[in-house]
Amino acid sequence: MAAEKKPGWRRQARILAFKVLFEHDLTGHNPAKALEYYLAEEPLPPDAAEFARNLVYGTLAHRAELDEIIRRFAPAWPLEQMNAVDKNILRLALYEVLFENQVPVKAAINEAVELAKLFGTDASPKFVNGVLGAVVRSYGRVPGAPGGVNNR
Secondary structure, three states, X not given: OOOOOOOXXXXXXXXXXHHHHHHHHHHOOOHHHHHHHHHHXXXXXXXXXXHHHHHHHHHHHOHHHHHHHHHHHOOOOOHHHOOHHHHHHHXXXXXXXXXXXXXXXXXXXXXXXXXXXXXXOOOHHHHHXXXXXXXXXXXXXXXXXXXXXXXX
16 A cells, blocks of 8 residues: 655645635634644744745735735625635635746645635635636636736
8 A cells, every 4th residue: 555645735735725714714813822822733844834924924015905805806705704614715825826926826725725625615625716717817816827916
């Protein structure tokens, strides 16, 4: 039997960032403390830890704007009633797609769908993919291009 493959460092960073954002959303815990707690429990390589920090702090800094985008592209699901897993995956992915220049848009969306498979319901991957796809189409983004609003 083959050994289970460990996710790449970017996926590990996204998982960590998602956990911190989810915890902060549900409990109000200090995200900096939660981030350092998770990093102490499951250390990441320095590049991954820095990427996770950037994702957490960037997502939180743009949260109001990200929430407005989610409201606009998922009008049938009031944000206040949306599954917390889906909501935080969308926030994280939208931050990465619209504000980061680290990975191609298509890769960021794929990673969000993978997070939805790991942490969400059976409907989460399709929902996350649909919302992110609609945002990308609306913003005129090229799925293979690096993320970031400056790269339109």
